Amino acid sequence: MITVGIAMFALALTATLTGQNELTSSGTTQAAVGLMLPILLAGLGGLWSERAGVINIGLEGMMILGTWGAAFAGYNWGPWAGLVGGIVFGALGGALHAVATVTFNVNHIISGVAITLLGAGVTQYLSALIFEPISRNPRSSPRVEGFDSYSVQPLADWFGALEEQRIPILSDFGGLLRGVLTGLSPLVILSLLLVPLSYYVLWRTSFGLRLRSTGENPYAAESLGIGVYAYKYAAVIISGGLAGMGGAALVLFPGQLGYLEGQTGGRGYIGLAAMIFGNWRPAGTLAGAALFGFVDGLQLRAGGEAVHALLYGGSLLAVAVAVWWLARRRWVAAAAALGAGLLVYLLYITTDTVPRELAAYAPQLVTLLVLAIAAQRLRPPAADGLGYRRGEGG
Amino acid sequence: MTVAALRGRLLPPALAIVFAVLLCVVVVLISGGSPATALSAMVTQVGEGTTAVDIVNSAAVYYLAALAVAIGFQMNLFNIGVEGQFRLAACVAAIVGGMLTLPPVLHVIVIFLVAAVVGAAWAGIAAVLLAYRGVSEVISTIMLNFIAIGLIAYLIRDDTFGVLQGNNISTQPIAPSGAFPGISLGGGGTVFGMVLVSAALGVGYWFLLGRTRFGFELKASGISSTAATAGGVNARRMVIIALLMSGAVAGLAGLPELLGRDMAYTLTSPAGYGFTGIAIALLGRNHPVGIAFGAVLWAFLDKAGLALDNVGIPREIVLIMQGSIVLSVVVAYEIVRRWDLAAEQRRVAAELAPADADPGGGPAAQAEEGSVRS
Numbered sequence: 001m002i003t004v005g006i007a008m009f010a011l012a013l014t015a016t017l018t019g020q021n022e023l024t025s026s027g028t029t030q031a032a033v034g035l036m037l038p039i040l041l042a043g044l045g046g047l048w049s050e051r052a053g054v055i056n057i058g059l060e061g062m063m064i065l066g067t068w069g070a071a072f073a074g075y076n077w078g079p080w081a082g083l084v085g086g087i088v089f090g091a092l093g094g095a096l097h098a099v100a101t102v103t104f105n106v107n108h109i110i111s112g113v114a115i116t117l118l119g120a121g122v123t124q125y126l127s128a129l130i131f132e133p134i135s136r137n138p139r140s141s142p143r144v145e146g147f148d149s150y151s152v153q154p155l156a157d158w159f160g161a162l163e164e165q166r167i168p169i170l171s172d173f174g175g176l177l178r179g180v181l182t183g184l185s186p187l188v189i190l191s192l193l194l195v196p197l198s199y200y201v202l203w204r205t206s207f208g209l210r211l212r213s214t215g216e217n218p219y220a221a222e223s224l225g226i227g228v229y230a231y232k233y234a235a236v237i238i239s240g241g242l243a244g245m246g247g248a249a250l251v252l253f254p255g256q257l258g259y260l261e262g263q264t265g266g267r268g269y270i271g272l273a274a275m276i277f278g279n280w281r282p283a284g285t286l287a288g289a290a291l292f293g294f295v296d297g298l299q300l301r302a303g304g305e306a307v308h309a310l311l312y313g314g315s316l317l318a319v320a321v322a323v324w325w326l327a328r329r330r331w332v333a334a335a336a337a338l339g340a341g342l343l344v345y346l347l348y349i350t351t352d353t354v355p356r357e358l359a360a361y362a363p364q365l366v367t368l369l370v371l372a373i374a375a376q377r378l379r380p381p382a383a384d385g386l387g388y389r390r391g392e393g394g
Numbered sequence: 395m396t397v398a399a400l401r402g403r404l405l406p407p408a409l410a411i412v413f414a415v416l417l418c419v420v421v422v423l424i425s426g427g428s429p430a431t432a433l434s435a436m437v438t439q440v441g442e443g444t445t446a447v448d449i450v451n452s453a454a455v456y457y458l459a460a461l462a463v464a465i466g467f468q469m470n471l472f473n474i475g476v477e478g479q480f481r482l483a484a485c486v487a488a489i490v491g492g493m494l495t496l497p498p499v500l501h502v503i504v505i506f507l508v509a510a511v512v513g514a515a516w517a518g519i520a521a522v523l524l525a526y527r528g529v530s531e532v533i534s535t536i537m538l539n540f541i542a543i544g545l546i547a548y549l550i551r552d553d554t555f556g557v558l559q560g561n562n563i564s565t566q567p568i569a570p571s572g573a574f575p576g577i578s579l580g581g582g583g584t585v586f587g588m589v590l591v592s593a594a595l596g597v598g599y600w601f602l603l604g605r606t607r608f609g610f611e612l613k614a615s616g617i618s619s620t621a622a623t624a625g626g627v628n629a630r631r632m633v634i635i636a637l638l639m640s641g642a643v644a645g646l647a648g649l650p651e652l653l654g655r656d657m658a659y660t661l662t663s664p665a666g667y668g669f670t671g672i673a674i675a676l677l678g679r680n681h682p683v684g685i686a687f688g689a690v691l692w693a694f695l696d697k698a699g700l701a702l703d704n705v706g707i708p709r710e711i712v713l714i715m716q717g718s719i720v721l722s723v724v725v726a727y728e729i730v731r732r733w734d735l736a737a738e739q740r741r742v743a744a745e746l747a748p749a750d751a752d753p754g755g756g757p758a759a760q761a762e763e764g765s766v767r768s
Contacts, residue, residue, distance in 0.1 A: 057474075057532065096721070100721060100724070100725060104724075104725045104728045104729070105728055106724045106725060106728060107724070109472050109474075109532055110676060110720075110724050111721065111724065113474070113669065113672050113673070113720070114673070114676075114717060114720040114721040114724065115717075115721065116669075117669065117673060117713070117716060117717040117720055118714065118717025118718060118720070118721055119717070120713060120717070121710065121712075121713025121714040121715075121716065121717040122713075122714055122717070124708075124710040124713055125421070125708055125710035125711055125713065125714050127710075128708035128709075128710050129425050129708055132708075138708070138710075266536075266539075266540060269536045269540075270540075272533070272536075273533060273536070273537060276533060355548045355551070357544050357545075357547035357548040357551065358544045358545065358548050360544055361540050361541050361543070361544035364537040364540040364541050365537075365541060367533075367537050368523075368534060368537045368538070368541075371523065371527070371529045371533065371534065371537075372523055372527050372529060375523075375527050375528045375529045376527070376528060
């Protein structure tokens, strides 16, 4: 909660100081929430799988499978069936990954790449076979019916009124909150609930503890009588289901309802990045997905100037971090943060805009920077990506 | 090479291809088509028009991409970034090649150098992050792939280095002096001259990794960096060199089409070779001849598969076939390995049987056999 507050305050301050109101407009936030969902779901999928020690690069393929399943079921039986269809198809991809990595000990990255190729192939074949006769286009499905969307009234209107007032900072908060509270579909709420649910199941139940133990030290888990294979299977299949649900979120996205070839656009990989950004934790994954979704929504709605304004926000944040380190007498860290802030500020005042083409990929750049700076402080599960054969522990 | 070793190498890909073919036969049957018609349509397609030459040309491109991936694999590095490296390299090489006016041979050499350097530099970012910051090359190269797409879109904008050509936007076309001469077969099409370069690089790869001290050190540090360090190999340096070499070869993968056909880089220039390269390197087991076989198979499926639409079977079935080949080949390697291990243990157990009363070869062998059966 505190982090969210700080992030919102930083955004509001940046919007006020740079005059880029799009930064905190309700439209941007609403777009950001929509764009965030597939990334969040893929990220949670990655979290489940990697917590059981299986790296899942195949999220992208499972997501692609999910888009087809969601479009097929959604076209025939409505949005709820679409959601289930996406989950089932994604879970099938997950099951395949589990067979390859858990039973046959295939390298996780290789299996993931193969599943992405296979998922794309199966999807395109099925689309040509089943959708083409209806939609007259092998690359897209007929339009599917979406979820109804709701707004939390009267709160949304109150915040809307506040946004219209254009009071510095306060109106920015109004815009951000209004965007979050309007246009809510059951899918949005369900996806957001999955974050605390994942936390609860993985960290607060014995099932979760056992599942995570297979990702930290499978041989120790085995010695305690845990069926490591079963837990790994369960985790990877759930992971695929979540990625498939991310695919369903794309198909049921209000702006463009239906399957479209290539519509995942690498979001499975970005979900994985969001999870790493979030240090293999549910809340961190949400933060990562929100960052990706926000920058994406911002550059779509407002273009390079608004992303450019984020640079200013970044330098503000760096200064705040520097002050924080100063107070804790960490002189070197403080100097580094201050230097980074100055550098970003210089970049901000010497340029007018970020080229639109590059602005779209700002989240990937941020991920790379975060990894470069913080890779040593990230803590993946200890046995992540390692093979396991029953009875072969040293 | 012994018969057993040869079998260990050839059996898994054969099993995988058989499995993938069977799978596709089932899929075609379920969707109401005839597998025999499909196969004959694909085989006759090879003899028609420029298909045979197209296959050779595509195979050359795939071969380069797969070699780039294989160099990384030799060191246990996953260069998922071949995709970004080859596209960015092709784009920058096209820009530089289009701006320069040089005598014929020199022009081509300069373009080659630019492509290799750009590919290596883009992979170098991942290499430095891995060697000095411990960032997994899988994630960093995936991110770099995305950033490369953005960078290319920016570079060929009409207010940077691009020019508008009708509805399409492209780089300044390269003068004829920069073209890599091909071998014309009249109506059969033109074989890219770069096919020979690909083959030469394959030989170089075989020599460097199989016959030099450097290749040994590279593979040793891939198997165990601590053991290699104990043997006097600088593992960190090896990581950087391997990724730079991988990137440089990846950088060349865009050139056959650029210098043999397109002469300019456009928004619609081909993409996806990086992932194809990963698949082919796996299929060919990082062996230069195996990779060549895989590249030709892939190119055949791609080009001959176009004929399937004429007989009423969606040509996307080829994608299923390719995907299932990759997955089943890695599974097949594992099955054959376990098989051989179990056979070895049985043999040792049989030899030791008179001395030891336990006929099963001890608990380890039993566990091994048990899991093979399951």
